[in-house]
């Protein structure tokens with residue numbers, strides 16, 4: 389049986405009585421448990437360190453008040469620091485403020501849920517925000533990729549750019565933007581090719597597309613179950629392409645979602661949305677509170 393972090397912290401700290409403030413050694417003992425909880429949630433090591441430093445700063449010397457047990461007080465400090473690191477109380481909406489057509493570039497590893505998420509976002513923008521959306525797949529390597537997006541497009545009643553065999557990603561992107569202009573579309577969603585691991589060619593290709601379409605949003609799609617790799621993944625995509633936001637998929641899975649904290653902390657970029665299932669309506673705004681509770685256990 390695992391105790392929750394809250395139980396463990398109460399066990400350590402509630403024996404403190406008759407003192408005015410949390411001492412350094414009380415806090416260090418508590419931080420050991422926080423570190424353990426974060427590692428169990430697959431938060432990347434370097435991120436664990438930065439996060440615990442932040443908690444230490446807030447907790448050492450904090451006044452113990454009579455009405456709250458010390459354990460609960462530290463739980464609150466840790467929880468608040470987690471919510472703050474994950475982006476605070478507000479969901480961060482997609483930025484579509486530009487003259488249409490506005491481009492959204494979708495990037496990420498193969499299998500992360502990029503194509504599905506493209507269709508989910510297109511559906512949401514069409515239904516909720518009444519935007520006219522055109523989707524295009526720039527994945528010319530995986531034979532069925534463009535067709536996969538076309539099938540999803542029919543399911544969510546969103547137009548996809550007609551497939552022209554043999555066209556390269558940059559040409560497809562240009563064609564998508566020009567069709568969108570002609571057709572009066574508000575938003576163009578571009579689904580780029582993914583690989584099983586990060587590679588320079590993939591990043592260079594996405595960067596070339598970015599230079600052509602000048603996207604309002606470049607969304608990194610990443611599986612919530614990504615473990616220690618999350619840091620390398622987020623850092624690489626952000627450095628090479630420039631990410632404006634993150635979409636975490638498979639929040640419906642078993643993982644505790646430590647990748648959310650890792651990616652947010654290394655890039656400083658907001659987590660904007662989360663994928664909550666295979667179905668095309670399985671997309672929700674990111675809720676820092678909900679994920680904070682889950683990471684801390």
Ligand code: GDP
Nearest residue numbers: 498499500501502503504637638663664665666
């Ligand atoms: P891509 O290679 O990144 O384009 O990935 P796909 O969009 O093809 O998705 C790969 C698999 O993950 C598919 O079976 C999707 O249905 C599934 N998937 C995508 N997003 C989610 C999600 O949020 N939750 C779950 N459970 N499955 C998802």
